[in-house]
Every structure is written in structure tokens, then in C-alpha cells.
Amino acid sequence: MATTARRGPYFCGIDAAMDVVAGKWKPLILWELRHYGTRRFAELRRGLPGVSEKMLIQHLREMEEDGLVHREVYREVPPKVEYSLTEHGISLDAALTSLGEWGTDRMRRIGAEKVSVDVAGPVR
Amino acid sequence: MATTARRGPYFCGIDAAMDVVAGKWKPLILWELRHYGTRRFAELRRGLPGVSEKMLIQHLREMEEDGLVHREVYREVPPKVEYSLTEHGISLDAALTSLGEWGTDRMRRIGAEKVSVDVAGPVR
């Protein structure tokens, strides 16, 4: 499969955690799911401006495999799939908050631009 | 140059922090420097089994550029360069501890192997 291991061996815990969040969109997916509780595929796609469908699916599948997200399929007429965080996903998100704060500080320090993630308008 | 931006724009703080620790050896370098306070190039090389000199230098240069490590050159007869963490490097390392704990938990959960970082033996 396209699923590349993510099973170590690792040097330390940070390694093991980084392996699981490595991927351009994974922290954002975590943030979205944490923020909204549960989201559908198309909602996530709209929430992550610039993500390709292929990448989004691939990341979601890997995160499901890693036990971070839960995937609930509703066999309805317009197909409906809901994604949410598992217990492990929630604790990972919590473990990331201090890193997030450090990053926010850094953005302020270097005066980095922030991508606007507003619900409405297309970016650029 | 080989230095690839690392200046955003970012979606959020986690992005900004991940950008700076992205790189196979950066968390380990952080750990080494944090643990020993100050380390020479060859000491780091020996401490990170499997790292190539090119990668080690490249990572150190980027981390210096990002204000995480301090590079002190002693113009002596056998050249001597000492690396240490800056204030920002120390705070980043601190922000990573909770993530490290999460990763350690995960390693226990999935029963991942741990690379032995003993001074002596070559690993496999």
C-alpha cells in the first residue's frame, strides 16, 4: 500500500510522535477535527484550502490506521462519511498545544505571514 | 542555497514549529545539545549513529539560521567548533517534551523497537 510503515524503530518518543504527524496537512486535520468535533470529507476539504483530494484521503487513511481518527460511514443515498478524533488523537492534539504556542511565538518573532483559513472566501 | 525558506506562510503555530524541527535528525540534535549543554561537531556525529556529515552540517546550519543553536568557533590548531542551544532552542525543546511523552506512550502501545544509542556498538 501507500502506507509507509510508521512503526519505528525510533530514537526517542519525539521521533515516534513526529512520524505520526509528519505530512503537510496532518496537524491541520487534527486541528479541524478537534475544533469541530466531527467533520465530513468535503467539509475538511473546504477547511484546508489548497489540499488535494488525494492527499486528504491518504492522510486520513494513515491517521485512521494509526488510531488517531475514527471513520464512520453512513450508507445513505448521498454517501456520507464522518471523521472524528479518537482518544489517542485528542491526546496527541493536547500534546501539540505547547508546540503550537512556541510556533505562534516564532511567527511573531520572524513576522511570518499567516494563511487565512476563513470559512468563506477563496484564498489568493 | 540549500536552505529552503522556513518562513511561512503558515496555517497555524504548529505549522511554524514543525517547519523548524522538520528534518530527520533535528529533534535528536536538540536532545543531544540539551542533554550535554555544549557539543563539538565530532561528538554530535558520534552521538547520532547513522547521520552523514553532510546532513549533520546542513541541519546545524539551518538550526543556527533559525536561531535555535549557537555556533562558537575556536581558531585553534586542531579546529574546534562548539554547538549549544540558544534561549529559543531551549524553549523549543521544552515545548517538545509533552509530544515526546505522547510518542513514548505510542511506542509502548504499538510495541515499536527503539534504536540503541549506546556509545559503542554499531546498530545492525
Add this chain to the structure above:
DNA sequence: AGAGGCACTTACCCGGAAGTGAGTACCTCA
């Protein structure tokens, strides 16, 4: 004299992560 340590630099190559774009089966709404 030659081996070896120190702190690098340079050139080249490879694999995998990520992007692009199209196709699918079914349904709803204007």
C-alpha cells in the same frame, strides 16, 4: 613517511512525499 583526526565542502543519485488531472457511480436541484 604515513595514518588518522578535525571540521567541513562538493558533486551526484535515489526514493518517496506531494501535486495534477482525470474518471466513477449515484443522487438532487434548477
Add this chain to the structure above:
DNA sequence: TGAGGTACTCACTTCCGGGTAAGTGCCTCT
């Protein structure tokens, strides 16, 4: 009727992080 939404899959390409290997200038040890 056809445009668009839903949740995908598949094939192809590009890019770049990381590995390999060699060279450099200077010194010390045997």
C-alpha cells in the same frame, strides 16, 4: 437536461530530503 455535490480511485509527474563518496588543509601521533 445538465450542472453540481458526495466520496472517493487511479495514473502520471515533479520536487527535494537524505544518502554516498570523495576531496581539502592543517595538525599530531607512531
